[in-house]
Amino acid sequence: MSCLVAINRLWFKFTEQDDYLLKDINLQVNSGEVVAIVGLSGSGKSTLCYCISGIIPLIKKGIIDGEVLIKGKSTKKVDISQVSTNLGIVFQNPDTQLFSPTVEDEIAFGPENMCFSREEIDKRVTSSLKKIGMEDFRFKNPKSLSGGQKQLIALASVLSLDPEILIFDEAMSQLDQNGKKMINELIATLRQEGKTIIMVEHDLDNLHMADRVKLLRTGELMDFNGEL
Numbered sequence: 261m262s263c264l265v266a267i268n269r270l271w272f273k274f275t276e277q278d279d280y281l282l283k284d285i286n287l288q289v290n291s292g293e294v295v296a297i298v299g300l301s302g303s304g305k306s307t308l309c310y311c312i313s314g315i316i317p318l319i320k321k322g323i324i325d326g327e328v329l330i331k332g333k334s335t336k337k338v339d340i341s342q343v344s345t346n347l348g349i350v351f352q353n354p355d356t357q358l359f360s361p362t363v364e365d366e367i368a369f370g371p372e373n374m375c376f377s378r379e380e381i382d383k384r385v386t387s388s389l390k391k392i393g394m395e396d397f398r399f400k401n402p403k404s405l406s407g408g409q410k411q412l413i414a415l416a417s418v419l420s421l422d423p424e425i426l427i428f429d430e431a432m433s434q435l436d437q438n439g440k441k442m443i444n445e446l447i448a449t450l451r452q453e454g455k456t457i458i459m460v461e462h463d464l465d466n467l468h469m470a471d472r473v474k475l476l477r478t479g480e481l482m483d484f485n486g487e488l
């Protein structure tokens with residue numbers, strides 16, 4: 261089994277912070293694994309997701325030491341478009357992710373940037389919408405949707421690029437019970453397809469989907485023993 265994500269001795273703090281937020285983080289995620297990360301609010305879970313996805317240091321800045329390797333390549337040495345070919349991230353707050361006038365444009369954005377044919381783009385939009393059960397929302401404005409629906413559209417935008425690695429940063433936080441059930445089933449399908457998934461979860465009931473659960477506490481990443 262190959263290691264797709266390797267975090268080696270990662271230290272990070274935002275410039276204005278006194279203490280390091282992430283302290284000597286080490287994590288290897290193998291191909292096809294589902295790893296959950298839990299921790300109290302403010303413990304740095306989203307920040308860790310930014311580090312894994314290359315947003316730190318490529319877009320958000322701070323003081324960083326150590327490295328994150330995606331398929332053996334350091335996120336410090338590639339540009340964000342190279343990272344996003346292999347990796348898709350669904351953020352906690354979908355408003356930071358949605359910017360197109362229609363759901364269709366939103367989901368087509370990634371495949372368009374990859375220069376796929378019009379036919380292929382259309383196929384990917386249709387199949388991504390089907391996966392989240394929102395075919396009827398194709399021509400709606402994402403801004404008019406509920407928080408949960410926006411989270412699903414953000415997820416569909418990521419699925420349209422079919423990345424090998426998926427990061428879900430509390431991607432279910434605004435979903436109702438039906439939405440959560442559907443995402444649970446979708447994660448099970450993605451897992452069967454051999455995708456590698458890192459999921460930040462605050463709902464401990466969702467942890468059964470993970471092969472391993474890690475706890476982020478006082479900047480350190482450790483095995484989760486059931487106590488936050």
Ligand SMILES: Nc1ncnc2c1ncn2[C@@H]1O[C@H](COP(=O)(O)OP(=O)(O)OP(=O)(O)O)[C@@H](O)[C@H]1O
Nearest residue numbers: 274276281299300301302303304305306307308352
């Ligand atoms: N751009 C930034 N500049 C300075 N501090 C930041 C920045 N982004 C986040 N922080 C701070 O870093 C800490 C960790 O934030 P982060 O969002 O990573 O935590 P989290 O575990 O994901 O929290 P939650 O579960 O509430 O989403 C918080 O104290 C937050 O206020």
